[in-house]
Amino acid sequence: MKLKVKSFLCLAAALFLFGAATCAAQSAIPKGLTDSTPNTAVLTAYDDWYAAEAKPNEAKIASKTIFTSPRCVVMLRDGGKGTLAKSHFHSTTDEIVVVMGGSGELLINGEWKQVKAGDVHINPRGNIHATRVAGSDDLKFVSIFTPVLPSGGDANFLTDGKAPVIPVGLSDSKPPTAVLANFQEWYKVNAKPEDPKIASQTIFTSPRVVVMLRDGGKGTLAKSHFHSTTDEIVIVMGGSGELLINGEWKQVKAGDVHVNPRGNVHATRVGADEDLQFVSIFTPALPAGGDANFLE
Structure with missing residues (x-):
């Protein structure tokens, strides 16, 4: 009987210590950090989304937002054949584009660049960029805007025939120009x-x-x-x-x-x-x- 009581006490002590350690780990996370939609982590397979929702033969960008917080918005996207997103800049956000497949062209630092799977393009706020999909493939990519886009978006399109007017002081990144890396x-x-x-x-x-x-x-x-x-x-x-x-x-x-x-x-x-x-x-x-x- 004494042995059983001793074993029970040891088990109870172990459970208490485990619970205390668990609580300590949980309490180490400050309150108020959760402010995203969804408020838990996300795992999505781009190819699954593409098979179900992409529009490869339509001249537009199909897009699905999978996460948003005050700090960023994450979108799965597809530029269908013939897509043209005209020259514009962002005044509040940086945009990161990760090419998942297909092909297309991006206007980067004043030059049209062919992009392919594995390319990572970062466009700082205040930097003029554009997208065109003119070949036989569509352009598959993920876009991350940081911070979150304001209500109504953050695309400041340029007026044809007029010099662009970009507010002073937007350039504060390293490097200060757009990046393209494979x-x-x-x-x-x-x-x-x-x-x-x-x-x-x-x-x-x-x-x-x-x-x-x-x-x-x-x-x-x-x-x-x-x-x-x-x-x-x-x-x-x-x-x-x-x-x-x-x-x-x-x-x-x-x-x-x-x-x-x-x-x-x-x-x-x-x-x-x-x-x-x-x-x-x-x-x-x-x-x-x-x-x-x-x-x-």
Whole structure:
């Protein structure tokens, strides 16, 4: 009888300590961080959306918003054949475009550039840009606007035949001009697929956003943590791995789009067979010293 009582007391103590640790982890997350729609993390396969909702043969941009917060809006998009989005600039937001497939042309720093799958384009506020899809393919892409678009949008279209009037003081990014980088080209030179850590290169930063090209080598483990100031958008470009999303480990693959709101616990682990290739977008810019609050 004494043995049973002792065992019961040990079990109760263990459960108490586990509960205390769990509560401590939960209480470490400040209240009031949740202010997004949805208010939990998002995982969406771009290809699934494209198969169900894209309009590849219509000369317009089909779009679905999958996440919005005061810090950003994330859209899955498709520019159908013949699409033309005329020259314009944004006065409040930076726009990040990640090309998922197809082809098209973007007006970047005054020149039309052909884009393809794996291209990452960042257009700072105040920078004139445009889109045209003139070939036999449509243009598949993800758009992230940071911060969230104001009511009525933030596209300031230029008047034909008139010099553009862009307000002074909008340029505050590094670099101050638009960026076009190809993930696969970066991967060949910079990735460390055999190292169990995350290789990363920042290609753009402004007060509103940081954009990184990244590779999680085989065996990588980024422990459970949350961000207190930033939302993080992860777009998987290749390989495979697992992300802790809303308390469950989810296998991810090329084409997956994951949005993790501030205050939401998440983690990353990569198996021994394949590395995880991805783009990370933090909005707004990470504070000095970073914004990872680890729970263990």
